[in-house]
Amino acid sequence: MKYLISLVVCLFTSYIPFKFDLVKTKDTSNEYISDLEEKLGKDMSSKKPDFTIKGVSAEAGESLVKNGFVPKSMGKKAGRQSKHFVCTSCHNVVKEDPDLANPNAQARLDFAIQKGLPFLQGSPLYGVVNRSTYYNGDYYKKYGNLVNKAKNNIREAIQLCAQECAQGRKLDQWEVESILAYFWKIGIKRNDISLSDVEKAALVQASKSDDAMMKKKGLELLSLKYMDRADATFVPPPSNRKVGNGLAGNASNGAKIYELSCLYCHQKQKYSYLDLDKSKLSLNYLKRHLDTYHRQSVYQVTRWGVPVYNGKKSYMPQYTLERMSEQQLTDLVSYING
Ligand code: HEC
Numbered sequence: 479m480k481y482l483i484s485l486v487v488c489l490f491t492s493y494i495p496f497k498f499d500l501v502k503t504k505d506t507s508n509e510y511i512s513d514l515e516e517k518l519g520k521d522m523s524s525k526k527p528d529f530t531i532k533g534v535s536a537e538a539g540e541s542l543v544k545n546g547f548v549p550k551s552m553g554k555k556a557g558r559q560s561k562h563f564v565c566t567s568c569h570n571v572v573k574e575d576p577d578l579a580n581p582n583a584q585a586r587l588d589f590a591i592q593k594g595l596p597f598l599q600g601s602p603l604y605g606v607v608n609r610s611t612y613y614n615g616d617y618y619k620k621y622g623n624l625v626n627k628a629k630n631n632i633r634e635a636i637q638l639c640a641q642e643c644a645q646g647r648k649l650d651q652w653e654v655e656s657i658l659a660y661f662w663k664i665g666i667k668r669n670d671i672s673l674s675d676v677e678k679a680a681l682v683q684a685s686k687s688d689d690a691m692m693k694k695k696g697l698e699l700l701s702l703k704y705m706d707r708a709d710a711t712f713v714p715p716p717s718n719r720k721v722g723n724g725l726a727g728n729a730s731n732g733a734k735i736y737e738l739s740c741l742y743c744h745q746k747q748k749y750s751y752l753d754l755d756k757s758k759l760s761l762n763y764l765k766r767h768l769d770t771y772h773r774q775s776v777y778q779v780t781r782w783g784v785p786v787y788n789g790k791k792s793y794m795p796q797y798t799l800e801r802m803s804e805q806q807l808t809d810l811v812s813y814i815n816g
């Protein structure tokens with residue numbers, strides 16, 4: 479990978495005209511990388527919201543994502559989307575991976591601690607317009623054919639999650655377009671990816687140039703700076719729940735996972751009837767069920783999730799390997815075991 483990067487940069491910079499002036503072309507603006515990509519020839523028109531539909535606005539979309547409804551003051555009123563969740567129950571709306579080219583669960587947790595963000599099962603909605611495929615990896619096992627429609631279509635991806643993940647009603651067209659409009663506001667910006675001054679200047683040059691080859695190289699360079707999909711690998715709980723997965727746990731790291739993930743939904747029954755806190759009572763409850771095969775076992779709920787149950791539509795999403803590593807699960811167990 480490293481080799482590939484330097485090769486591309488090298489090919490790219492070798493393309494820069496001889497009299498390239500780094501200082502003059504130095505660019506300090508923090509534009510959306512999608513704007514830059516469009517200047518380099520990428521066609522993103524299919525993802526653009528349709529503002530001709532009545533009621534569509536990024537503000538309405540933001541309100542739907544964060545509060546689950548749109549107040550009348552925003553032009554068009556809509557009832558609550560889900561009784562159980564809002565989109566931000568499971569997704570961050572800001573950058574959560576320090577290195578967008580190499581997302582990593584522990585680097586994300588460290589970043590979450592530093593920024594006071596929750597550590598959640600869903601990938602961030604920040605940067606979702608910059609991805610080219612959705613519900614990747616093993617998600618077809620969970621959502622079956624629904625994934626086919628949503629895989630390459632951001633509108634269907636939104637609709638799938640509203641109904642299946644959030645267990646709510648279907649969104650109206652103006653609501654989908656509004657959410658999409660909001661997603662464009664939380665797209666990846668240039669300062670969120672790491673670019674050297676030379677690379678920045680080269681990109682500015684390429685975006686102003688008429689040279690198709692140079693533009694193509696610019697797009698290739700940018701594509702190495704962030705992941706255009708969120709990978710997802712389902713893993714089962716350890717086969718022997720008494721022994722665990724054989725790793726040594728770090729309880730203080732586990733405490734952070736408990737706080738920024740489990741308690742985000744369970745403290746004061748925010749999104750679940752199960753009320754958890756940091757008391758001995760809570761921790762002993764989890765400890766007691768840990769090595770069982772019940773829906774109260776931490777191994778069970780993290781890796782399989784908790785299904786919709788008894789006609790109640792609430793459920794708990796599982797953590798993929800990308801969202802909680804095997805080491806992190808061991809750390810969490812180590813914290814619970816005290
Ligand atoms: C109960 C948890 C939960 C809620 C609530 C929820 N989501 Fe999701 N969402 C997920 C999970 C888990 C995934 C699967 C994979 C991922 O995010 O990469 C997902 C995936 C997505 C994706 C595709 C991301 C990708 O890159 O594959 C979009 C878009 C999305 N959700 C939008 C929404 C919107 C909009 C709402 C609110 C209407 C919402 N979600 C509510 C859990 C949730």
Ligand code: HEC
Nearest residue numbers: 567568739740743749750751752773774779784792793794
């Ligand atoms: C996105 C929100 C969310 C997160 C994060 C979350 N949970 Fe849950 N959890 C739920 C929901 C919703 C249920 C389903 C129960 C219900 O209907 O209220 C649930 C169910 C459970 C249950 C089963 C309860 C029972 O008696 O049936 C356990 C145990 C549990 N969660 C533990 C955890 C632990 C441990 C973590 C952290 C690794 C965690 N949860 C993270 C939302 C969440």
